[in-house]
Amino acid sequence: MDTMLANNAQTGEHGGAPLGNETASSNLTQSNAKSGVASFSQLTEKLATYLPPADLSRIREAFRFADEMHLGQIRMSGEPYISHPIAVAETCAEWKLDAQAIMAALLHDVMEDHGVRKEELIERFSAQVAELVDGVSKLDKIEFQTHVEAQGENFRKMLLAMASDIRVMLIKLADRLHNMRTLGVMRPDKRRRIAHETMEVYVPIAHRLGMNGLYRELQDLSFANMNPLRHRALAKALKGARGNRQEILHPVEEAVKAALVKAGIQADVYGREKTLYGIYRKMQTKNLSFSQILDVYGFRVVVNNEMECYQALGVLHGIYKPIPGKVQDYIAMPKMNKYQSLHTTVIGPLKTPLEFLIRTHEMHHIAESGVASHWMFKEDAEDESMDIQQHSIAWLQSLLDIQQQTGNAAEFLEHVKFDLFPDSVYVFTPKAKIISLPRHATALDFAYSIHSDLGDQTIAVKINNEPASLRTELQNGDIVEVITSPTSRPNPAWLTFVRTGKARSSIRSYLRTASYGESVELGKHLLAQAMTSLNLAPEISPAIAERLKSETGSKTLDDFYADIGTGKRLATMVAHRVMSLVRSKSKQKNKSESAKDEVVAKVEPILIYGSEGMNVQLAECCRPIPGDNIVAQLNFDRGLVIHRSDCEHVKRFVFKEPEKWIPVAWAEELNRRFESPLSVYAMDEKGLLARIAAVLSEGDANITNVGMEEGRGETFTKLKFIIQVENRDHLARLMRRIRHVHGVTKLARE
Template structure:
C-alpha cells in the first residue's frame, strides 16, 4: 500500500473543514514518521503507513483535528521512545489524553478468558466514558488492521477475526456506525469461514446471471413511483453483505434460494414529511410484508438513529427492504454517535438528530453499574451490544426501550426492580398474557403486582435483559442463600473427601480468598447455586491433588485417530465417555469434535464424508473428567438431596453442576452434571441411584441443542 503523504491527508481534511489547523497536522505527521522510523509491518511496509491510513479512515467520518492527530500518533507512546509528557507538550493535553486512552485499549486482551474478558470490558467502557473519540480511533485502527490482515500468521488472523466479530463489530453497530459494523463483520467472516463467504458470492453471481441487474431494475421502479407522486428524493440500492446474508440463513435455517430479502434500498428525502409520503407511495405500489415495519423516526434509537424501515414484495415477488430518511438522518445513520464531532465547511455540523455522546454513554453504562460479578457484567454488555430494540408504552404513555425478544417481565424490571420482583401478571394491549410473551413494537404493557410476591427461579429463562437477570439472581440468591449454603456444604464435603481432605471452615475461607469471594459462606452459597464447581473450590487450595492422576491416561492423548497437528473437543450434545463408540467431525480452526456413534447431530454431516474421522478411545484407566448430564426426579423431602449428592460421591464421581429443572410440591426434577471415568463408571452411578427409594426416575440426558 502506498503511503498517503501529508499534503494529501490535509486535503482530505480540508475538503470538509477548510479551517483545519494544517500546521498541527503537519507537525503530528512529521513527529509520527520520525518516531516510527525503522519500524515495519508484517507485510514489509514502513509501519507509519498504518497510522496514516487510520487517519484517512477518520476523515471519511469528517472528524475534528484532535481525532485526526490522535490517529497519526496512536501507537507512538506504546511502540516508540515517545512519552505522554512529550506528546502533551507538543500537541496539547487533549491529544495526549486521547493517545494515552488508545494505548490503554491496545493493551487489553479482549479475547482472553471469560473473567479476564469481562474485566477488560469494564476498562473499555471506562475509556469510552472519558472520551468516545478514543473508541473511534480504535475502531478505525481495527478496520485498517482487518483490511490488511493477510500478512499475519493464520492463528493470529483467527484470533483477531473472532475478537472483531465478538466485540468491535457489535460495538460499532451499537454506536450507530452500521457501515463499519458491516465491513468489520465481512472482513472477519472472510477469515473465519472463507468457504461460506465464497459460496454466498458464487450464488450471487449465478443469481445475477439468471435475473439480470435486479438492483438497478428495482431502483428504477421506486424512482418511477416517487416521480408519479411528485416526491423529490434520491434512491440507492445494494446487495447485502455476505456475512449479513449468512447470518440470516443461520437464523432462519433457510438455504440461499429460499432467502428473499437480500437486497436493501435507501430513499433519502428533503424533509421528514416526505419520508411518510414515500412510505405511502411504496406501500401503494407493493404489498407490505407483515411484521417487518419499524418507525425509528417517531421512536429513535438511543444512538440517535432515525429511519423508517419497511419490507415489501417487489418485482417478481422478491422481498426488498427499504429504509426511508432525510439527509440529516442519513448522516447520523452513517456516522452514529461520531456525528457529534463531524465538521462541515470548517464548523461543527449542527445536526439536530446527533446525540450527545455523554448522555448516550450515561444511558449505556447505567445498566451495567449494578452487575455484581464478572459473568453478570459480561452478559449485560453482550446483550446490550447485540440487541435490536422494541418500543413499548406504559399505561401512562411513557416509552420503554427494550431489546428484541423482551417479555413483560423485562418491561417490569425496566420500570423498577421493585415492580419486577413483585410482578404476578401482565396485560398487553388490555389482554392478559403469560409472562413469557415476546413483546412487539408499539404495544401497551400493564404490570400487575402483589405484596409478598418474590421472583421465581424459572424467571431467569424468561427474561432477556441483563438488568432483569441480575435483579432476579440477586433476589434468588438472598432468598435461597441458606438453602444453597446447606447444599454447598454437602457438595464441598464430598469433593474434599474425594481427595482425602476435610472441608473445614478454615479451608473454605482460604478458598474464598483464592477465588476472590467475600468469605466461606459466599463460597458455599455459590457452590450450592451451581455458580462455581466443587472441583474449583478444591483446586483453589489443593491444585496438585486435583491434577494428580497417577497412572491415568493423559487427557490430550485419550482419543486415537487424531493427527499430531489437531486438537479434539468432546461434543456436549451427546457427551460420549470412554468405552462408547465414537466418531469425529472436522472443523476449520476448531480441530475435531468427538461425537457418540449414535448421536442424532451426525445426520447433518451425512453428505460431507470428507469431514468424518474414525476414532476410538485409548485403552487403560481414564481420569474422572468426562461430563454426563443426569435427569433425576427425587422426592421433595428433608435431607433427600443431600443423600443423593452423598451417594454420587460414594461412587467416586464428582458433581460439577446442578440445575433445578422443575419444582413441584411433592418432587424435584434435577439436571446433575457428573464427571466420570468411562461407561462402566456411568453404569455404576446409574445403578446406585436407581436403587435409592427416594429417586422416582433417572435417565442420561442428551441434548441436541447443546453445541460445541
C-alpha cells in the same frame, strides 16, 4: 495498535521531520517521503473541508512527532509504519472527528511502541490528546482470550475506556478497520484469530453504537478471513447472478424515480447488494441455498424530510404490492441505537421480493455513522447527533451499572452479550412513554428497564389493561403497567425467564446481598425452635455460641447461623449439641443455677408473608394460600419450602425426616396475592371459557394461565386455570360461583 508490524528496530538518527503545509523535510526516508507525506497530504485535504487552519497546524505537529517516532519501522506489507496511523486518522476524518481525535489517531501507537510518556504528550500537545492516546494504548494491551473469565474482564476494560471518552473507542474501531483491510499478509491461523476476535468484540460494538457502515464492513472482512472458501464461493455465485438480477433492478429503480418525481418528491434512489455475510447468515438460519435467496438486492430512498418518507412509502405501495407484515416504522419508534428508517418489502417484477429503506439525509448519515454523527452534524442536525451520542453514553453507563452488580467477569460477559445484538421490541408505559427492549424481553424485564428498585418490588403486571404473568414475552405496542409492593423481594426463579442483562444482574446482586442476611435470621429462628423442642432456653450463651462456631469451622457467628438457615446444618442436630454442652456445664453448677440455664421460653412459629425472598418459597406441588394449614420443610438448596399440611409430599416425608419439618403460620397482614391451580370439568360448549373468565373477573381474581385438555369422546373438556387470589375464603367464593356456570359439571383445586 498495528498488528502488521514487521520490524520494531529503529534506523539512523531520530531527527525531526518538519513539514510545510504539504511537504516533509529531507530527514524522512525515501519510502516515508513517497508514502507517508503523500498520504498525509491527502488526509489534510479531507481535514481542510471541516477544520480551521489553527487545528490543521496542531495536527501537522502531531504528524511530525509520530513520523519521527515510527521512522524506520516497516509493516509486514512492506509499507512504512507511518502509513498505518495516517490510515486510522483518515477513517476518523471521514467521520469528521475533531482535531484532538485526529491527533490522537496519528499518535495512537507512540506510547506502546516507543515508550513515550503521557507527561510528554501533555507537554507537547494537550491533556485531552494525551488522555485519548493513553486510552487507546490501554485497549491495545487487551488480548481477548478463549477463556470466558479473561474475555469478560477485558470487555470490562473496554467499556471503562468507552465510558470515559467515546472517541477512544472510535479511534480503536478505526485502528481495527485498517488492520482488517490489510490482514491478507498474515499467516492463515493469525488471520482467523484476529477475524474471530473482530466478529466477537468489535462488530457488535460497532452495531450497538449505530455505526452500520463500519459494522457491515468489519462483518464481511471477518467472514472472509474466518471462512475464506465459503466467502469466495458466495462471491462467485453473487457475481454470476448479478447480471440477471440487474435486468430486474434497473427498471425498478427508474420506475420508482419517475413515480416519486410525479408525486413532487425529490429523492435519491439507488440499489445495493446485501453483504456476503448477511446472505450467508440467512442461508444458515433458514437452511436455504443461494438460489433460494431472492432478496439479495435492496433499495434506499433518501428524501428531504420526515413527511416525505411516509409519502414515498405510499408512492411505492402504489407501484408494487407490499408483502403483509413486512412494513416496519423505525421513524416513529427508532431502534435502540437510534437508527431510523421506514422498511417495506414489495413484490417486484417476476414476483421478486424487493426491500426498500426510506429515510431522510440526516437519518441516512446517522444510520451509517451512528455515534460518530455527533461530529458530522455540527450545524444542520445538532439535535439528532446529540441525541444518539447521549443515547450511546446512556447505554455504556447501563453496562457499567451491570459491571458493578455482577460477581465476576464471566457473569458480566453473559449479561452483556445479550444486550449487544438487540432485535428491538417497543412497548409503552401507562403514560405513553416508549420503552425499547430486546426481542423476547418479558414483563419483568420491562420493570427492571425502568428502575432496578421497581423490578425488585414487582408483584404483578398488567399488559394492555389485562392481568398477565411476569414471564410474559412483550410484543410491539403492548402497554405495560407494573404493580409493586414495598415488601416484595426478587425470587431466584425469576432468573429462569428474564432476558436482559440489567434484570439478571440486578436480581443476582440482590440475592447475593439480601439472601445472606435472610439466612442468618432464619437460622437463628430455626435454632431457637429446635432448642425449645428440647426444653432448652431459645437463646444460647455467648460461651456456647463461640464453642459451636469453633467446632463447625465457621468464620463468624453469622456464618454459623447462615449455614442453619440454608440447610447446610440441621437445627435439630445443633440443638442436641447445645443440650450436651448445657448438661456438661450444669454438672459444674448447683441445681438451682442449672435450672436457670434451662428456663424454657415459648418460640412462636415462623410467620409467612409470601414475599420473604429466596429463603422462603411456596411449594409448586401444592401451592398453599393463606387460610391453608401449612408446614415448612428445610431444603438444602431452597431454604424453607412451605407446603399445605395435606400435601402428598408432606405425608411421604414428614415421618422419614422429622428433623427437617418446621412449624409455620400465616401472618395476619399479607401483602400480595397468591397463585392457586383450579381445574374445571365441563361440557365442551361454545363460549364456556368466556363465561368462566367473566365470573373470575367479577370475583376480583386474576387469571395468569389457562390450558385445556379434551375429555372422553371430546364432549367434555378440562380447563386448567392458574388464578391469583387473596386467600382460601376468596377461592371458595369463586368456586361456588363457577359451579353455577352453565355446562360446568365438576371443579377441583389441584
